[in-house]
Structures are given as C-alpha cells and as structure tokens.
Amino acid sequence: MDLLIKDGHVVLANQVIIADIAVDNGIIVEIGKIRNSKAKKTIDASGKVIFPGMIDVHVHFNEPGRTDWEGFTSGSRQMAKGGCTTFIDMPLNSIPSTTTVSALTEKAKLGMKKSLVDFGLWAGLVPENEPEIEGLAEAGAIGFKAFMSATGTSEFSAVDDFTLYEGMKRIAKLNKVLAIHCESNSIIERLTAIKKEKGLVTARDYVESRPVLAELEAVNRALLYAQETGCAVHFVHISNAKTVQLIQAAKERGVNATVETCPHYLLFNVDDFAKKGAVAKCAPPIREEKEREELWKELSSGNIDIIASDHSPCPTPLKTEFEKDLFQAWGGITGGQYTLEAIIDQAHIERNIPLTQVAKWLSSEPAERFGLAPRKGSIAIGADADLAIIDLQQTHLLTQADLAARHPHSPYIGMEFRCRVIKTIQRGQLIYDMESGWIDRKKAEWLKPI
Incomplete structure (x- = not known):
C-alpha cells in the first residue's frame, strides 16, 4: 500500500472508532486494526482525530480576471x-463570469493547473443566458447560482422573476440544483436609500437595511417557483432561524430544498460586527445575538443541511478605506481556512455535538447533494483518501501571519480555537503539514457530478 495511517480516532458515518486506514492508489482499501502491513509511508495519528476532508460548496476565488483578489x-x-x-x-466574481461553456472550461483549466485541492465549479443563471444552461450542465457544472438581489459586480446580473422561473424549469429537466442568494432587492434598495439620506452608515445601520424580512420574502418567492417547477434548490448562507423554519415547512410539503449556513452567522453577532468593522461585513449581514442563538437551535435540531464558508475575499483597501461608511465596503468575509476548526470548536467542543454530525454538515451532506458521493465526503472503503488529521488538544490562536489568503484580513483574526488541523491528505497524498507547510502534488482534479 502507498499509505498507512495508524491508531487515529476515525470519524465514520455513524461512529468514531480507533483504527488504522490503509490507502492504495489514492483510495481507502482497509479500515480497522491492520497488522504486518508494508506501506511506502506511515503516519502515526494516535490521539488525533481523522476527519473526512471538508467539502466547501461556497467559495469565491475570482480567477480569471480578479486574481489580485484571490486565485486558485x-x-x-x-x-x-x-x-x-x-x-x-x-461563478460571479471572475471575468468573464462563468455563465457560458467557454468560460466554464477556461476556469476549469486554470483550476487544474493551479489548485492544490480538487474542485467543482458552479455555473451562473443570469438574464439571457438560459440557452447556455444545457451546455453548461453537459460540460460538468456542479449546479447553477442565481442572485435575487444586486451582486456587487457589474459582470453578473441578478435574476428577474421571469428569468428565475424559466431557469428553474430548464434546470429541473436536467436534474441539477439551483443555488440561490435570497434577499429582496426592492426592500434592500429602499431601506439603504433611507439610511444614506440620513447619513446613517454604521454596522447596525447596514444590518437594519437588510432585515430578516428581506431574506424571508425572497426565500418564500423562490420556494413557490421551486414547488411549481420541481427544481431542486439550495439556499445559500441563510442567516436566521425564521428562514430556516420556512424552508423546513416547504421540505415537509415535498419541495426539494437544502439549507446552508456559514460559521460567521454562528460565531458572531451585530455587536461583534461593530467592533471588528468592515472585515465582518457580508450579505445577508451578521445578525442580533438572539438570532445567532436561534440559528444554533435550528442547526442542532437537524433543519440545516450544510455549513460552508462563503469565502469572499477582496483587496484589503476595499475594507479598510470604508470603515466610516460600511455601506461602501466590500461585502464578503475571508474565512474559508477556518470553517472546519470553527465548527469543531463551537459545535463539538463547546456544545458537545458529535463529530459524526459535524462531518455530515461539512463533508457527507455536501457530497450527497452535489453528486460527489460515494467517491467524496466520507471515510469508507472505496472512497478517495481525502482526510484531515486534527489535534483536539491543541489550542490555536488565529493571527494575521497564520492566514493563508492572498489578503490577510479576516474577522477570525484574534480568536482562539481549541483544535487544529495538523495534516491534510488529498487522494492519499499529504498536501499540508503543520510543521512543513504545503507539499506539491499532482494536479488537482476538476470534479463533475456523478
């Protein structure tokens, strides 16, 4: 075998066991007590947790076109x-946006050349690109992404109601998933105008300009279209419990829907936003403490399917130059590096939620929903050996020097997590080690739905 990982606490689908993992040709071939085995490389994981590699279904790497923001x-x-x-x-922050087959394949080429880890690509649903949908699906798009409010970039337009409805009909016929950013544009625009007219531009003013009602209204409309068309929908970065409950009721009626939330809605509240400033600005915004706690209740009750980072970076001046007017600062959080550690710290260590449940939110449910299972998302015989080895005894202070993003700003800087990723393995190859850094490997694979 190529790799033997010894004596780790292995997070399986329904239990955590102390076991060895044998890997050959990038695939897990045995799990259990493995004796008298010869391996090209052996890793001692005693006392450590072996977690299925996280699948982050929501990142913005902006390549091509905005590589100075973040690239592969x-x-x-x-x-x-x-x-x-x-x-x-x-699909939205690259230039061109990923709304055509040519743009999708060009982005994939760059990813395969530059990325350290395997990846999939969302395609966009925008006004007038409906004829591209079939071709994008055939070319390998994981699914489609639409915005019901302004996107913040001129290259990617929000959908009108007709485009959303017609797009859903086409996507449903292809058995694909539509991911939707749900905020009511009309509500946001009017409330924003009122705030600006009065010179009210603080963190709390920004939050009040994008209320829970704006999210609820847009989700309710999208659910109606999904029910009428039969389209599978994935609601990204849901920020409050009322919206989760609305989607849960639709699921019970038979609507094919999944809910995603993000660590920043679970860890921070509006007072944290006010203290941290523009680095904590996002859309939908971070909300009140009561809403943060209610969101945890929905997560614990099983009404939230997936946790993703919504890593949305920008050059630091687009944050720091607008601290006095947070409406003008870029609305995105740099945090993809910390999602796994944050959720293990807050869900497992703080709230005693089992690691098996954390693995569902971060690994197995994303793989199932977007057509990557059984190859990805779990520690199982026959699956890719995609693994994270984590030390639950190592406290980890997050510093600016620790952040590997192109632009080192993040609301997570200064926090302390009670766990740390010490090794990451992709298809049986060590690609990151806490002691030695990143290890070059064969090119990443562009993943297409199975």
Whole structure:
C-alpha cells in the first residue's frame, strides 16, 4: 500500500472508532486494526482525530480576471491548511463570469493547473443566458447560482422573476440544483436609500437595511417557483432561524430544498460586527445575538443541511478605506481556512455535538447533494483518501501571519480555537503539514457530478 495511517480516532458515518486506514492508489482499501502491513509511508495519528476532508460548496476565488483578489493558488492553499479537500467555486466574481461553456472550461483549466485541492465549479443563471444552461450542465457544472438581489459586480446580473422561473424549469429537466442568494432587492434598495439620506452608515445601520424580512420574502418567492417547477434548490448562507423554519415547512410539503449556513452567522453577532468593522461585513449581514442563538437551535435540531464558508475575499483597501461608511465596503468575509476548526470548536467542543454530525454538515451532506458521493465526503472503503488529521488538544490562536489568503484580513483574526488541523491528505497524498507547510502534488482534479 502507498499509505498507512495508524491508531487515529476515525470519524465514520455513524461512529468514531480507533483504527488504522490503509490507502492504495489514492483510495481507502482497509479500515480497522491492520497488522504486518508494508506501506511506502506511515503516519502515526494516535490521539488525533481523522476527519473526512471538508467539502466547501461556497467559495469565491475570482480567477480569471480578479486574481489580485484571490486565485486558485492562494485560495486552495488556505483550504488545504484548514482541512478542506474539495471546494466548489462560485461563478460571479471572475471575468468573464462563468455563465457560458467557454468560460466554464477556461476556469476549469486554470483550476487544474493551479489548485492544490480538487474542485467543482458552479455555473451562473443570469438574464439571457438560459440557452447556455444545457451546455453548461453537459460540460460538468456542479449546479447553477442565481442572485435575487444586486451582486456587487457589474459582470453578473441578478435574476428577474421571469428569468428565475424559466431557469428553474430548464434546470429541473436536467436534474441539477439551483443555488440561490435570497434577499429582496426592492426592500434592500429602499431601506439603504433611507439610511444614506440620513447619513446613517454604521454596522447596525447596514444590518437594519437588510432585515430578516428581506431574506424571508425572497426565500418564500423562490420556494413557490421551486414547488411549481420541481427544481431542486439550495439556499445559500441563510442567516436566521425564521428562514430556516420556512424552508423546513416547504421540505415537509415535498419541495426539494437544502439549507446552508456559514460559521460567521454562528460565531458572531451585530455587536461583534461593530467592533471588528468592515472585515465582518457580508450579505445577508451578521445578525442580533438572539438570532445567532436561534440559528444554533435550528442547526442542532437537524433543519440545516450544510455549513460552508462563503469565502469572499477582496483587496484589503476595499475594507479598510470604508470603515466610516460600511455601506461602501466590500461585502464578503475571508474565512474559508477556518470553517472546519470553527465548527469543531463551537459545535463539538463547546456544545458537545458529535463529530459524526459535524462531518455530515461539512463533508457527507455536501457530497450527497452535489453528486460527489460515494467517491467524496466520507471515510469508507472505496472512497478517495481525502482526510484531515486534527489535534483536539491543541489550542490555536488565529493571527494575521497564520492566514493563508492572498489578503490577510479576516474577522477570525484574534480568536482562539481549541483544535487544529495538523495534516491534510488529498487522494492519499499529504498536501499540508503543520510543521512543513504545503507539499506539491499532482494536479488537482476538476470534479463533475456523478
């Protein structure tokens, strides 16, 4: 065999066991007590947790076109450092946006050349690109992404209601998933205008300009279209419990929907946003403490399917130059590196939620929903050996020097996690080690739905 990992606490689908993992040709071939085996490389994982590599279904790496913001090289390195072995890149911030087959294949070529970890690609649903949908699906897009509010970039337009409805009909016929950013544009625009007219531009003003109602209204509309068309929908970065409950009720009616939330909605509240400033600005915004706690209740009750980072970086001046007017600062959080550690710290260590459940949110559910299972998402015989080795006894202070993103700003800087990713393995190859850094490997693979 190529690799033997000894005596780790292995996080399986329904239990954690102390076991060895044997890997050959990038595939897990045996799990259990393995004796008298010869391996080209052996890793002693005694006392450590072996977790299925995280699958982050929501990142923005902006290549091609905005590589100065974040590209596949720096973006994938921070993912590897954080125990992520697969990411799915969003279509909107690259130039051109990923709304045509040619743009999709060009982005894939760059990813295969530069990324350290395997990846999938979202395609966009925008006005007037409906004729491209079939071709994008055939070319290998994981699914499609649409915005119901302004995107923040001129290259990627929000959908009108007709485009959303017609797009859903086409996507449903292809058995694909539509991911949707749900905020009511009309509500946001009017409230924003009122705030600006009065010179009210603080963190709390920004949050009040994008209320829970704006998220609820847009989700309710999208659910109606999904029910009418039969389209599978994935609601990205849901920020509050009321919206989760609305989607859960639709699921019970038979709507094919999944819910994603992000670590920043679970860890921070509006007071943290006010203290941290523009680095904590995102859309939908970080909310009140009561809403943060209610979101945890929905997560613990099983009504949230997936946790993803929504890593949305930018050059630091687009944050720091607008501290006095947070409406103008870029609305995105740099944090993909810390998702796995944050959720293990807050869910498992703080709230005693089993590691098996954490693995569902971060690994197996993403793989199942987006057509990557059984190859990805779990520690099982026959699956890719995509693994994160984690020390639950090592406290980890997050510093600016620790952040591997191209632009080292993040609301997580200064926090302390009670765990640390010490090694990351992709298809049986060590790609990150806490002691020695990143290790070059064969090119990443562009993953297409099975």
